[in-house]
Amino acid sequence: MCRRLMPLILCLFLLTVTQSGCWSSKxxxxxxxxxxxxxxxxxxxxxxxxxxxxxxxxxxxxxxxxxxxxxxxxxPGMEKKGGPxxxxxxxxxxxxxxxxxxxxxxxxxxxxxxxxxxxxxxxxxxxxxxxxxxxxxxxxxxxxxxxxxxxxxxxxxxxxxxxxxxxxxxxxxxxxxxxxxxxxxxxxxxxxxxxxxxxxxxxxxxxxxxxxxxxxxxxxxxxxxxxxxxxxxxxxxxxxSQEDTECLSWLTNKSKAGAIKAYDQDNEPMTYEMKDMKSKIKARIDGDDISFDVSIKTEGRLIETWNSSSDADSTEYTEKVEHIFGAKLEKMTEKMMEKLQKEYKADVAGFGDALSIQYPRVWKKVQDHWDDTFSRSKINIKYDLKINDFGSFTE
Amino acid sequence: MISLLSSVISHIPGWDVFFQAGIALLIPLAVSRIYKALYSLVGSGRAVESPGSSAKKRKGQSDAPVSPPPQARQGFSGNYAADLQSIKSAIGRNSDLHFKEFTITRLQKQAVLIYVDGMQNDRILNLQIMQFLMLEATADSFSPSGSAGQQLPFSQLSEASDLADFNKSVLYGYAGLLIEGLPQGLLIQPPEGDSRSLDEPVSEALLRGPRLGFSESLNENTSILRRQGRSDQLEMVTHRAGNRIQKDLVIAYMKDIVNPELLREVESRISKLDIDFLAESGYIEQLIEDNYLSPFQQVQNTERPDRVISALLEGRIAILLDGTPFALIVPVTFSMLLQSPEDYYERWLPGSLLRMLRFAASFLALMAPALYISFISFHPGLIPTELALSIIETRQGVPFPSIIEVLILEVSIEILREAGIRLPKPVGQAMGIVGGLIIGDAAVNAGIVSPFLVIVVAVTAISSFSIPMYSAGITLRILRFVGMGFAALLGMFGTILFFLMICSHLTKLKSFGVPYLTPVSPFRARDWKDLFFRAPLALMKRRPAMMKTQDSKRKS
Structure with a gap:
């Protein structure tokens, strides 16, 4: 019985292998x-x-x-060398x-x-x-x-x-x-x-x-x-705009790179190169009012200035320059927040995320109409810009 | 109630699911059935599985040769003339056999020295032995008869009381001596045939390590083993096998280390060898292995004495056969096939690195073409995009599906390899260049294969050379083609299926009672320190647990 069955099984097996081809082969x-x-x-x-x-x-x-x-x-076929x-x-x-x-x-x-x-x-x-x-x-x-x-x-x-x-x-x-x-x-x-x-x-x-x-x-x-x-x-x-996008990246902690250009007292351009950037969004609940405290901390170097008369390494100069750049950063960020809150009424900067993590219960209440709530929230931003490097230069 | 029933019924799958389940049950059953049928059909070379066959019982175990009993044992009569006559009538027609009859002068007795051309050092035979026998031998030398050996100044002297045995030994090369009045034949000088000088083993060359390999002479091989160092525990037992032409084989082991059960198993398998002639140790390997259907070897072969002696110290057993430089070592596990003595000679970091490299190489040698086929023909999404683009561009001129393409190149590489072995060395090297450069490049230019495949095949070929055991490399070469078949049929699914099938086969395979995949399965944590990486020697305080040795401590 077994002797006669075995060749039969073998044949069937071979048949399935040879006739089925390569399934789903492409x-x-x-x-x-x-x-x-x-x-x-x-x-x-x-x-x-x-x-x-x-x-x-x-x-x-x-x-x-x-x-x-x-x-x-x-x-088609062999590629010929040269020609367009x-x-x-x-x-x-x-x-x-x-x-x-x-x-x-x-x-x-x-x-x-x-x-x-x-x-x-x-x-x-x-x-x-x-x-x-x-x-x-x-x-x-x-x-x-x-x-x-x-x-x-x-x-x-x-x-x-x-x-x-x-x-x-x-x-x-x-x-x-x-x-x-x-x-x-x-x-x-x-x-x-x-x-x-x-x-x-x-x-x-x-x-x-x-x-x-x-x-x-x-x-x-x-x-x-x-x-x-x-x-x-x-x-x-x-x-x-491009600058708004830059601010958005910084605000959402997604980028640490970038440059800020400002004009000094003589109206000459100078540029700040960012080396580190940390931003933190903290939600604050006051009754039904939701507000946010944002801190933006950045460190970097003065990488370019067209004003040659500067006394570059004095402390006063550093503070002055930091102030100018800080003001520029503030202006840029405020312009972006204005656009998000007033013009588009859309929270694309992750304020909702911060709220949902810090106050999940409040978030549950407002999440269905968050964009609307966001446009009415007050946002305080603190800037901390530090220049700790002036690059390599000679007096 | 009815709604419950109907909801149950709605969950019962259709007939096709049952059909698939049935097939999934039947195929393994059928495969195991076929396997068993095949196994019992061929049986094994050992006489165990075929009790019906009229196998001759085991040959003698001691040094004394025992002749098979086609004719009754015929002893020496003691009558010199009659004995000489019967020897002459039995083997006298051989033209290379010499009978040198002389008279022992002091005794005035007839004697005859019988020897075969070329098997004895003629100078010693003629000058010393003849001189002694003819001129110096006295009656004391031969009396009292029976203990003749003690008085004769020959170091290797044995007596043959059996005519047929005497004849065999003489033809094997012993110098036979027959003396009037002595009812036995003396075998005085053992054969001293020419043997080649000791060379570095060709099949297992090492950069660091002894440049010494076994030769074809059993005596020399055992002496090489003895010369590895002083020990009173290295025991070598001679067995004799072969029905028509008998050959000596030696089982070597460390008496205080080896597992006695393993030794008994090896001895019983050796004693059941039933074959006309053992031409090479491969004969023994095939006759004593556990599973002849497995593609994996279950006996390790080696030309290196250092490898043998360290195997003995692990509690393994070596079998040396006369006439071949290849000694067998049992039992063997998969990981041993990927180990090289050099792993231990080098410091442990390079040793471990090389060993892991070998594992990676053997994986490549087994799977690379299969993976290529499944990527190219089934899963273009698994290739990085840029590579996929260049593969598409180069493959556009290739008219074959990837399996045919791979087969063309793989088969031609295998042919080249086979041809390279047969050819003399200088020509073989030229062949390698011809194969590697010209065939590869020309095949790409002709649009038969894609350049990417040439890389895959080249890497595969090189990887399979990096395996230290040649025969293990052949196993992977065979299985590679099976893997390619699976890949061509089922893609990545088939490739993984193939790998799992190999794994499950290996798990079941045993070599002399030791599971082939130890220490991975069954898991033996102690032996892992000598598996993928080689631990520093100071850490290897104990012998492998898998061998179940009598004395497991390596250090005192």
Missing amino acids: EIEDLALYTGLALDTGKLTKAEQELEEQGVTYSKRDKVTATVQIVPVKT QPLHYLNISGTGDSVFEIFRQYSIRNERPIVGHHLKIIVVSTELLKRQSMEQLMDFVLRDNDIRPSTMVFISQSRAEETLVSKRTDEIPSFHLRDMIQGQKRTSKVMKPVILSELDALMHAKRSYALQNLVTADGETEFTGAAVVKGDTGHWIGTL
């Missing part, structure tokens, strides 16, 4: 990786317009134009009212299926964010399990697809944008990037937040200020 070169995704207001691309004129379309409303950056472009360098990426766009459907629609034009494992950045245009909420736009991206939660999200002031185009042919714009955040070691104007998983939490908590703002000009993309997204609606409400 060679890497047969896939197209997309590394960047740009979401814009619905505007048919040229190809789509011509296709629609020929009556090629499907049932949809043109609300969103999704552009993906596909790398690398397939090169071909572009390393390919941007393709589609218009519709479902991001996923647009993605699938690419497959009727492209030879390789696109996979999202390597998605690095998502850029959303402010124009689109005025019409659609962030939750709506990010829904597919968060649900899809190929896309990593570490993907960074940016806002673009102009059309988002323009940020995925670069004048330089030797680099891939989405990688360029991803690497540009390293600038935050040098300047606080580059914010700490918000990644998908953080964004998910913020959206879920209905909190207002600020995202890095991108501006494109002449094929170059720059990090400029921040875009503020209102928590309860999920729409874009405005931008913060």
Whole structure:
């Protein structure tokens, strides 16, 4: 019995192994990786317009134009040396009212299926964010399990697809944008990037937040200020200037770098280079009134001054300069707080976090209308700016 | 009640789940069934598993050779002429056999010296022995008969009372002496065949350590072992094995250290050897190992006397066979295969580093191509983006799926390796260059493989060379191909499945009663100090716990 069964079992086993093939195997070169995704207001691309004129379309409303950056472009056979360098990426766009459907629609034009494992950045245009909420736009991206939660999200002031185009042919714009955040070691104007998983939490908590703002000009993309997204609606409400963004980074303890430039008594510019920055937000409850005490402590060096007549190392001079820089810092911060409290009425600086940690019970009461409460709270800021270094110079 | 029932029913899975559960139950059962069937089909070379076969019982254990009994034992008659006649009729047709008949002058007795060409030092034989026998030997030398050895001035002298045994010994190279009136044959000079000079072992070269390897002569090998140092506890027992052509083998152990049960087990397995001829110690290894279906060796082989002696001091047992420089050491565990004597000769930090390096290398040698396949064909998301891009760019010209690509390069590398062993040394080196540089580069340029794979295969090949035991390296080479198959079928899932299967096999495997993965499983904390890293010698106060030695202390 066993003797006859055994070859049979062996044959069956061999059959299952040989006939089933390689389950879910997909060679890497047969896939197209997309590394960047740009979401814009619905505007048919040229190809789509011509296709629609020929009556090629499907049932949809043109609300969103999704552009993906596909790398690398397939090169036929052996690459020949020399000659003009071909572009390393390919941007393709589609218009519709479902991001996923647009993605699938690419497959009727492209030879390789696109996979999202390597998605690095998502850029959303402010124009689109005025019409659609962030939750709506990010829904597919968060649900899809190929896309990593570490993907960074940016806002673009102009059309988002323009940020995925670069004048330089030797680099891939989405990688360029991803690497540009390293600038935050040098300047606080580059914010700490918000990644998908953080964004998910913020959206879920209905909190207002600020995202890095991108501006494109002449094929170059720059990090400029921040875009503020209102928590309860999920729409874009405005931008913060570069200096506001700097103050925001300092206030939220997310950056220790940066420079403050001020003008001295002779109206000559001088610059302070920040070496250390600590800020602390302390909530204070007085009946129904909520107020905050903020202390900003910074140390740094005087790195540049155009006034040569100064007696640089005297104590009086140091105090004078510290005072000037402190005043400048105060002015900048107040301008930013004014904008947040009065103009946008959105707490993107983490005051709500401080309150929820220090007074959880009070927070429970006010969290549903926090942005409103925040705009009415009083905020006292104490500045402590110290210069302990003048760099190396000779008398 | 009914709602409860319906809610229970709604949680009962569909038939497909039961089907999968059934398969998950049946496959392991079937595999173990097939394994058992295969095992009983072939059985083992030892006579234990096949009681039906008419295996000859064990050969003699002592020095006295015992002939197999096809014909009845035929003793010496005492009649000189008749005995010589029967010897001549049995082995006289051999043209390299010489009969030198002479007369012992003082006794006036006939005698004959029988020897084989080339097995004796002719000078000594002719000048000294003949001179003594012919001119000086007196009646005292041979009387009283029976204790002849004491009076004769030969250091190595034994008596053969059995004709067939005498014949065998003479043909093996002994000088035989037959004297009128003496009812036995004397075997006076043992064979002194040419042997090669002692060399550095080729298969286990070390930078630091004795440059001494075993040779083909058993006497020399045992003497090398003895010369490792003075001890009255190093015991070597000779056994004889082989049905048609008999060979000596020696079991060596430390009498006061070795576990007596282990010794009994080894002796019983050796005594059950049932084979015509043992050409090499590999024969013994295959006949006494626990599981012949396992890809892993359960007996360690080595050419290095220092390795053998330190194994004996750990409580292990060595088996030396005549005619081969490879000694066997039992039992062996997986970690021992990755240890090199150099780990102990160097200071403990470099020793530990090298040992960990070897573990990493053996992992690479086993898994690297499988990981490559599963990354390339199944999980592009696990590769860093920039690397993924360059892989895609270089692989765009490659027409094969990754498994074929890897197979092409792996098989050609294995062929190169095999060819390199056969070729004479200078040509072999040239072959390595041809293989490494030209085939790799040309294959990339021809668009058959991607440059990234060349790195993977090269690293794999180099890694498998870094394993100190050649035969363990072969095991990993075999398993690598199995791993590639798993990876090609199931991706990362298959690769991990493959690794787990190896782990579970190793956990079950035993070598002479010692689990193969000790001290990892079963866990023996004491032995971990000599596993992934080698503790300073001062800390290694006790012998490995896994050997269950009689005396576990290394220090007095």
